[in-house]
Amino acid sequence: MPFDRQLQQVVAESIRELERDGFARHGSFMRDLLAIAGSHRSVGNLLDALEADRDVDAARVAVADALDGGTTGSIPAIEPLLRDRVADAKWLPPAVQIDLSLVVDRAIRTPWRNAHGDLMRLVFGDQLSGTVAATKMMPRVQSSPDPPARLSRRDFEGVVQREIAALRESWSVLPEFAVSTDDAPDGFGEYWPTELSADATDRLVMHYNPDSARADTLRATLAHEVAGHAAFYTAVRNLGAPWFDHGAFALVEGWATWAEWHLAPIAAPGPETFGLIGLLDAECDEVSRRVPQLARARGYSDRAALYSLMLFSEHPGLQLSYVLGGLWLTRELGAPKAESLEFLRGRPLGDFVFSM
Numbered sequence: 001m002p003f004d005r006q007l008q009q010v011v012a013e014s015i016r017e018l019e020r021d022g023f024a025r026h027g028s029f030m031r032d033l034l035a036i037a038g039s040h041r042s043v044g045n046l047l048d049a050l051e052a053d054r055d056v057d058a059a060r061v062a063v064a065d066a067l068d069g070g071t072t073g074s075i076p077a078i079e080p081l082l083r084d085r086v087a088d089a090k091w092l093p094p095a096v097q098i099d100l101s102l103v104v105d106r107a108i109r110t111p112w113r114n115a116h117g118d119l120m121r122l123v124f125g126d127q128l129s130g131t132v133a134a135t136k137m138m139p140r141v142q143s144s145p146d147p148p149a150r151l152s153r154r155d156f157e158g159v160v161q162r163e164i165a166a167l168r169e170s171w172s173v174l175p176e177f178a179v180s181t182d183d184a185p186d187g188f189g190e191y192w193p194t195e196l197s198a199d200a201t202d203r204l205v206m207h208y209n210p211d212s213a214r215a216d217t218l219r220a221t222l223a224h225e226v227a228g229h230a231a232f233y234t235a236v237r238n239l240g241a242p243w244f245d246h247g248a249f250a251l252v253e254g255w256a257t258w259a260e261w262h263l264a265p266i267a268a269p270g271p272e273t274f275g276l277i278g279l280l281d282a283e284c285d286e287v288s289r290r291v292p293q294l295a296r297a298r299g300y301s302d303r304a305a306l307y308s309l310m311l312f313s314e315h316p317g318l319q320l321s322y323v324l325g326g327l328w329l330t331r332e333l334g335a336p337k338a339e340s341l342e343f344l345r346g347r348p349l350g351d352f353v354f355s356m
């Protein structure tokens, strides 16, 4: 979004249409959100946008634009990860790859600014402090110091099948979806509803890597992807919303995180999760130190810890949307049930539901 001016214009025009259709307050929220998100020109956002499209001509324009207009600063500790990602983008013409390296050089030398506070104060409004305070309502689970053994790929796929069958028994509203496993080195799983893909059915992709292949993590991932995302999209299809901002991160990921916490007890948030909330307005040094520390405390590898720092610093609001969305829903609705989303019936759907 920050590197695609055309897309920003399309979104701005959609917002004007909403306002003309009588959604003035929602429109004003969306306008503020666009101003913050659209101006966050981080290298991480640029790399994600390039990877999503893999369009050489569009990449040339976006990278030149980033070289010209600059980017927001990046935390120096994540430099190796950014360099790896540039080196991995072998589909780019060499000249564009070199320019991209220059963009990274400059971002690392530019001071990083924490934008989480701006975003989360917009999304949660005067509910922010109450939402943060809801951490007291959560049971505290201390993660075990010894990470469980890694599942073989065959066992991993077996658990996936069995857990999905069990979730189908206890969770009445689940759509049919295709399931596959890949070897993506980072991340846990992805749920693609047909609304966000060109596929005929919803699709669940599970990532098999050292961090995702632990039995406890795998169960939490499945609760998140299936009871979280699959059930959410099924419910939303029946809620009669006049419109839905599919980029509503705190709503979509908050719901999935809430499902994960309550359905996979091992995933219930511990001090590590809540540690992130304490970084809402933290400076670069504290964030560089604390985010990897919190990830390692959950038993993740050094690579996953660095990846976590990249997510936190390059994509403001992303991880905190999961946690704060989950907390807000816990405080408002208790434990998730199939009918929990009824409170949204007939309403437009977006991250404004938390504050409006």
Ligand SMILES: [Zn+2]
Pocket (backbone or CB within 6 Å): 224, 229, 253, 256
């Ligand atoms: Zn998710």
